[in-house]
Every structure is written in C-alpha cells, then in structure tokens.
Amino acid sequence: MRDALVAAAFRLFLERGYEQTTVDDIVALAGVGRRSFFRYFPSKEDVVFPDHERCLADMTAFLAASGAEHEPVRRVCDAARLVLLMYAENPSFSVQRYRLTKQVPGLRAYELSVVWRYERALADYLRDRFTGRPDGNLQADVIAAAVVAAHNNALRSWLRSAGQGDASTTVDHALGYVQSAFGTPSAAPASTTPTARPAFSPLPPLPPLPSLPSLPMPPADEVPDDVVVVVCRRGAPLWRVVQEIETTLGRD
Amino acid sequence: MRDALVAAAFRLFLERGYEQTTVDDIVALAGVGRRSFFRYFPSKEDVVFPDHERCLADMTAFLAASGAEHEPVRRVCDAARLVLLMYAENPSFSVQRYRLTKQVPGLRAYELSVVWRYERALADYLRDRFTGRPDGNLQADVIAAAVVAAHNNALRSWLRSAGQGDASTTVDHALGYVQSAFGTPSAAPASTTPTARPAFSPLPPLPPLPSLPSLPMPPADEVPDDVVVVVCRRGAPLWRVVQEIETTLGRD
Secondary structure (H helix, E strand, O other): OHHHHHHHHHHHHHHHOOOOOOHHHHHHHHOOOHHHHHHHOOOHHHHHOOOHHHHHHHHHHHHHOOOOOOOHHHHHHHHHHHHHHHHHHOHHHHHHHHHHHHHOHHHHHHHHHHHHHHHHHHHHHHHHHOOOOOOHHHHHHHHHHHHHHHHHHHHHHHHHOOOOOOHHHHHHHHHHHHHHHHOOOOOOOOOOOOOOOOOOOOOOOOOOOOOOOOOOOOOHHHOOOOEEEEEEEOOOOHHHHHHHHHHHHHHO | OHHHHHHHHHHHHHHHOOOOOOHHHHHHHHOOOHHHHHHHOOOOHHHHOOOHHHHHHHHHHHHHOOOOOOOHHHHHHHHHHHHHHHHHHOHHHHHHHHHHHHHOHHHHHHHHHHHHHHHHHHHHHHHHHOOOOOOHHHHHHHHHHHHHHHHHHHHHHHHHOOOOOOHHHHHHHHHHHHHHHHOOOOOOOOOOOOOOOOOOOOOOOOOOOOOOOOOOOOOHHHOOOOEEEEEEEOOOOHHHHHHHHHHHHHHO
C-alpha cells in the first residue's frame, strides 16, 4: 500500500503540480483512506522522500558497526554510498523527484533538512573516532560536510543526465577527492602561507626502495651548501619522492 | 522601526515562546501596524534573522569585487568572515537567537536554507575561478561546504560559550584548517592509493627561479632512462620543488 501511495502521489504531482495536489487527491487515486496515508507518511512532503528514513537508519547502523580497523574517512565515504544506492535503485523515480524538488521551494527546504541529518550522522561518527585528536570536533564537521558535498555533486550530475551512465563511478571519483584531501594516506594540511613548507601526514610503513642504478654524481665538495640534489626513479610515486626530499631537508 | 520590531519580537519570543507569539502580538508591542511589519519582513521567521539578506548581499558584492590576484580559497574564507562579523556585532542578540533556533524546528529549517544560500554564493564564486580546471565544479562544491562547516563549527563554539572570548580567533583557526587542506600552496589531493602519483592543483604564476650556481652534473648519456635528477636550492619551498619534479616527470 505504501508503494501504491507513492506511485499515486507522483502521478498527480507530475500531472497537476505538487502544490495543486492534496492528500485527499492522493488517497482517492490510490483507493485508500486518509488514515492509511498518515500511517506511512507524516505529511505530503514525506511521500516525496519515502526512503530517506530507512536510508538514514541503514547509515546509522552501518557506522555503528564500524571497528577500529576502519579508516574513518573511508568509512564515512562508504556510508555516503548507501544514499547513492537508494537513488540508483530506481533511477526514473529519482530523476522525477529531482525535477520536482527543483521546482518546489518547500521540497527543497525539506531536502536540506534531510541532507543535514545525513551530515550529522557522519559527523557524529567522525567525532567519536577523532576523540582525543586536537580539533577532532572541527575536523569531524568539515569532513562530513565535504563528503556530503562531494556525494551530492556527483549525484546531481547523474540526476541531471536523467540517470544515464554509471552513478557509482561518478560518486567514487568525487569521494576520492575528499579522501585524498583528508584521508589516510594523504598529504595533510600545509601551512597557509606561500613560503612555508608543507607538512606531511604520517604515511604507512613502506617497503624498502629498490636500489638505484649506480649514477655518477658530482663530488660532494663541488655541490654548494644551499643546493640539494635529489635522484629518484622516474616511476617512483611523487609522494615518495617528496618524503625523501623532506627527510633530506630535515636531516641536514 | 525595523530595530523596534526585532526588539519587540525577541522580547515576546523569550517571554512566551516563538510559536506562541503572533505577528499581531509583535506589532502591538512595537506600536506599529501589520503592514509595517510585512514591509520589513516577509514572515515571522524572517524577523529572527533580520541581517542575513544584507550579509548575503555584502558577501556577493565582496566576491564579485575579487580579482585574479586573490587566491580563491583564501577569498572564500574571507567572505565567510563577513558572516562572523554580523554575529559579532551584537553578541547578546546572536546568543539569544542561537538558543531560540535550537528550540524551534521551523527556525532550524529556515537557518539551513540561509546557510545553503551562503554556501551557494561561495561555490558559485569558486566554480567561476576554477573554470577550466579538471573537477572544478566538484572542487567548488566541496570547498564551499568545508568553509561553511568550519565557520559554523567555530561560530557555534562561540555561541555556546554565550559569546565569551574572541570569536575571530576561533573562526580563523577553523578556516585555517580548510585553507591548509585545499588552499594554495598545499599538497593537493593525492590519490587514495599509496602508490599513485598525487595530482597538484594549479598554482599562481611564479617569479622566475633565481639562477642556480653552476653545478657539475653527470653527462646525460650516463643517466639511466628511468632516473630523474632534480637540483634545487635548499631554501626553496617544498611545493616549488614538487612542482619542478611534476613538470619534469610530465614533460618527459
């Protein structure tokens, strides 16, 4: 009956417009009574977003089931993917709703409040994981907001394309941007002044570098004091090279 | 008269509660007619946030007055500080409103829509500045969300402390976190896998490097193909060294 109510509601919203459709119209088309409607949906707005409560509950359960072995930023990205799954379950419905929400300010406000609840769920989890970290509370809020913004940017692209293409790939790419900025391993916050030297976050232990081929180098006494010569394999990851330079600069 | 209406409204909201206060109550206490109220405020909710429209206009004008010389992430952080200034102009009013907003779900929803408009203003500016950058649209959305989250985290701390302490310092610190993650110069997003090569965001045009002292180098034909030799001044900022390596690796 719940699905029938949603189907009836959307048919009317698309035919007449959202504002012009009453709950009475919806229940008449679905062939049920008003009480049945309100058993499932507290208001007309809720029928537009029938799955968010379930998705929020799934997300909360997913985060609650996390352990210390889960890297926190990756975990909130994975939690955000649950929202994508909900949208991708039924692309045509999601696209219809997207178009409707853009047209009706009240629905846009409703959606903002839903997004805010997702963001709070992610931030609460991160805050817990960042307990004892300096600025843990701040970082939790900022990362949660960044994850939600990245997810929604990708989701909107997909919805604007009328649900064509692979939503997962787009969302993975967007979340990858956030993970690279805040996750582990990653270049961590650098100083804000242009001349300062960026700091790098601790990286996981590395396998030993492959030995470099023997290379003729200028004799040490011919290298001016303020010059550093770095020799690296072309294939070496750049962050590894940077780490080597950091170590060299720091050591001397 | 506008200020008198705000003062009357808040007096009643605090005495009776927000929901229990009508526009008629407010105009009666302020000694004006209903039309005067609606000349200034479209609804009862708007009287709770009397300065956001002005602040949004200020922020938009501030961003529109930006030039190429402004580092974009720093610029949106500075734009966010305009919101703080508005709150800090009248700490006791801001603290009262914060407490009221926490209690009234309708006001919370209203506030979310205001926050969303600030975020859009920042994202629109960044999108424009990031034109032509790969993922410019995504980065604009993520950075705008991060700036707003950081600002609001600091603002809430200050409001929760009943407006004690220096709000600017707290907000500066929070925005510094975002600038360090996304601003220039900074190690920009690395890939999420430790072995991949990080991408670096475009940096502003640089002055020419000072000429390096003549340095004996191994003859080119003695350097194996897969090895890169980088020579840099010890005092060079690390990001500059990284950029050189990037360029070298990319060119070959």
